[in-house]
Structures are given as structure tokens and as C-alpha cells.
Amino acid sequence: MVLAKPENKHVLKAFDLSGKVAIITGGARGIGLEVSKALAEAVYNSSKTAEAVAEEIAVTNHVKAAAYKADVGNQEDVEKAIRQIASDFGKLDIVVVNSGITSNIAAEDYTAGQWHDIMKVNLDGAFYTAQAAARIFKEQGHGNVIFTASVSATLVNVPQKQVAYNASKAAVVQMAKCLSVEWVDFCRVNCISPGFIATEILDIHPQEWREKWYSMIPARRMADAYELKGAYVFCASDASSYMTGADIVIDGGYTLP
Template structure:
């Protein structure tokens, strides 16, 4: 087999996801929520996978109604290989197939490196790296049977630089590993799926509310765009990588950061 090649279509049709089935981990809040909305807006049926959200079912129903597609919520802990694989398989059973997997679940912490406990370090790696792999692995098994699919990892600009003034060695390391994991899998799985990653910069989500005001002021000084992004500004990139518009793109890492990594 070789990398799937779609027929030549009108460019607007290349972005159309009508009839496709997508799964989004961490899909009920933050970046994942906007990705779920974007995929649904492009015509995809979407499965939101969540772990702690109390509003996932309601969110799924709202997205479905607004876009006239099917959207369902599934609870699973991505750090548990059997649990996330069972959730992915349930999605395939319910929807009949799987075309797109957005591996988006993630957590962060701000701890001086010399003070990490084993538990604190492992929590970051369990979700951000191990959970990312388990999710991709489960999706790839489906794609291998079907013959095609698209996997999109949510990484971070922290994979390419060291953020300041916060201390987050574990998070940075996990995201750097995710970028290289995506590249590795893109080669190994070339016959049956494309694998790419997106590395967002500073995005306005609830997680930023936990950081001191002076940190945010420092970050804004360092961003050439002089503002942070709203989560919806990322959804177009995810639709692009999910669609036939990026049919020859695999192993790439799209940095979307308002120029933060450039100076």
C-alpha cells in the first residue's frame, strides 16, 4: 500500500468533512471544544472523549443541533490503555467507522524541576505522552483495517522552546516527545494513515486563569502579535489536517503562535 491519494476536487470540496467520523480527546472544553465544533461545522460526526467534564453530554447535544450532525460524548481516561481503546472501539461500533482522531487531552503544572515528586512527574507523562500514544495506537488499529485515516496530535510551542518565567520542565518534555512521536508514527504508519501535530502558542483558555497576572503581561511582551489567541482561531488548522486538503502532508508540526517562537 501507499499513502492514500484523493481525486482532484474543487478546492472548497477538499475541506469538506461530510460523512466523516472524528474522535476528539479532551473534546468538551478549551481547545478540544473548538476543534470539535470546527470538525462538526465542516460536516463531520464527532465523538467527544472526556474524563472530568460534567457538561460533556450537554455540549455534544448543542454541537449536534447547531450543525445537523451526530455528536456523542464518551467518558474515558486516556492514561489507561484498555479504557481509551475500549472507548475508541465503542465509537467505531456506534458510528460504523472512524476517519479522524484528534489526540488533544493534556495537563500542565508549574513546579521547579528539583522539586518534582515521582507522582507529579508521572501525572504529566501519563496523560500528555502515554495517553497520547495509547489514543493514537487505538485509532491506528482501526485505520489499518480500513486502509486510511488522519491522526492529529495537540502538542505545544513548549516542544520547541523553554517558556519563561514559569517552570514546567515536565510539560515541555512531554510535548517535545509528542512532536517526535507524531513524526515517528507518520513514517511507521505511512501505508494507512497520516500523522501530524499542531503546536499552539498562548491560547485564552480557563487554564490561564490560574497563572499570576505578571506572567501574562510577560508573555504578551514576548508575542509579536501582542495578543493571545482565542481557541476558535485553531479550528481551521485542525480541519485542514483532518481533510483531503492536506492529503500529502504527514509528519508535520504546525506552529500557531502569533510569532512567539520567532524572535
């Protein structure tokens, strides 16, 4: 059904995810960890703590949660993992495509391997994950894809040089728009584009870069990852039932001046 219409219910019930099965790639740390806490299912590649995280989420929230290992850049691997999750849980309702990496290299200095590494995870992996989930959603007749994109999809960050990351995230936003139309009969597809979020992915950067970023953010601070949880729950729930192809920017005003 085109953008399946939920029943008219109490607004708080519209946000209720009880009984839903969700996958979050990159769900063991940073933004993914906070989304995992909110939605409760994790797929991981390199984290050594994913199983402990899944157990903690399950106990704390009285839900069933598990960690699955997959290389999102490998189409066959991610297809197998997502099929296994759907089999183990009996269905699949939501996939949050969150895995991502970055690098800071001058454009003229990129090697083919360095460029490929970014695209393999951020773009290829995003597509393979959504594709594998969509095959299940098409069989079921319903589903929900949420991509973690970035404000870097629409602006040029300074002072860091990160053309590969920015290009990959711009591609994700456009890909999501295309998929939202192509898959409208059986699932919704939306993006969330965070600005600067205080996660370990930014820990390697020098303090002078941080000071530059703060000067450019009207909010004068980064967000904590948990401040994104409401947006992911909104996108995952019936509260956003008529929204598809959207890109929700959460950046403390960073993209506005």
C-alpha cells in the same frame, strides 16, 4: 495505500468533512471544544458538560455527535472507548489527540507522582489514543491522527517552570514524526503546536506572567481557541492529503524572535 491520493476536486470541497467520523479527546472545553465544534465528536474524562456539548454540536451543525467517557492514561479504557465509537458510528476517519494537563513546579521539587501525572496524560495518553485509533485505521486501510502539541516542545517558557509539560510535548512531536513513517501505509499523522491560547488552563497564572508573555509575542495578544479551527480542519481534510509528519506552529510569532 501509501498516502492515499484523493480525487482532484474543487478546493472548497477538499475541506469538506461530510460523512467523516472524528474523535476529539479533551473535546469539551478550550481548544478541544473548538475542534469538536469543527469536527464534531468528543471523548471525555472529567468534564461534567460533555454530553450537553455533544448535543449542542449535533443540533447546531445537523450532525450526529456523542460524548464518551474514557481515561486516556489507561490503555485498556481508551481502547475500549475508541472501539465502541467506531462500532456506534460504523467507522472512524479522524482522531484528534488533544487531552493535556500542565503544572508549574521547579524541576528539583517534582515528586515522582507529579512527574508521572503529566506524562500519563500528555504522553502515555496521547500514544494510547493514537494506537487504538491506528488499529482501526489499519483494518480500514485509511485514517488520520492529529496531535495537539505545543510551542513548548521547542522552546523553554519563562517565567513559569514547567519542565514536565515541555518534555511531554517535545516527546509528542517526535512520536508523531515516528508514527507518520511507521503508519504511512494506512494513515497520516500530524501535529498542531499552539502558542499562548486564551483558555482556562492559563487562568491560574498571575497577571505579571501574562504581561511577560505579551511582551514576548510579536502579535501582543493571545489567540482565542477558535482561531485554531481552520488548521485542524485542514489537517483532517483531503486538503492536506500529502502532508504527514508535519508540526504546524500557530503562535502569533512567539517562537520567531
